[in-house]
Amino acid sequence: MNYTDEELVSGCKRGSSKHEELFYKKYYGYVMGISLSYSKDRDLALEIANDSFLKFFSSIKKVESFQTVKAFLRRITVNTAIDYYRKNKKYQSHSDLEIEIPNQNEVNALSSLGFEDIIKLINQLQEDLKLVFNLYEVEGYSHKEIAGRLGITEGSSRVYLTRAKAKLRQLVHLHLQEYEGR
Structure with missing residues (x-):
């Protein structure tokens, strides 16, 4: 029943x-x-x-x-x-990330990625970066709300989000290289 x-x-x-x-x-x-x-x-x-x-x-x-x-x-x-x-x-340890400006090919590549590909890329983020990314981009929390919930500053929340996006750009770039190499 x-x-x-x-x-x-x-x-x-x-x-x-x-x-x-x-x-x-x-x-x-x-x-x-x-x-x-x-x-x-x-x-x-x-x-x-x-x-x-x-x-x-x-x-x-x-x-x-x-x-x-x-x-x-x-x-x-x-x-x-x-x-x-x-x-x-x-x-958790924090690693420094190289921040790159995405080129037009990388921007176009995002539109060609499937849902599962995007989830796999997000899952490669460090846990703290992934958490802030999900709270901000998926759940719609503000940096103030994220800071309050995680016990960090609003500035740290912004930095984590920036690092998450930068790391995702790197991962997309690597994904493209692998895809083009096939």
Whole structure:
């Protein structure tokens, strides 16, 4: 039997493990997709996804409208990824990047890249660069919001975004070279 979000959330609010399991199965791909966009490592993405579900189920009573379930779940998942970043950022190293100005061929190459190619390139970014890039470009957070959530300055957020874009340009350039060499 297929349950509606309303039925699943009502069951979860009652503490029904059956409804929690069905909700998990229904939204696993969605949450895992978000988690993967914030982590290079599949195991870490799975940990983020599972923690996100645990947080969702523990705060299920806050869900007032069944139309907002997916948005609420997304917000929890993004915040969980941010928490993992904060917890692990002391172990990350920052490498200097050569910043290049893209030429017209590279700009045209972006339009020829497929969705999966772009995701693969983004996944090659350092975790901190990838996180800021996703928060700014995908989620639409401002630099002020990113700074507040990550415990960095707005200037650092801008620098991380600039570095992420510069690294992506380098990766596109390398991708083009590989493509032209085939």
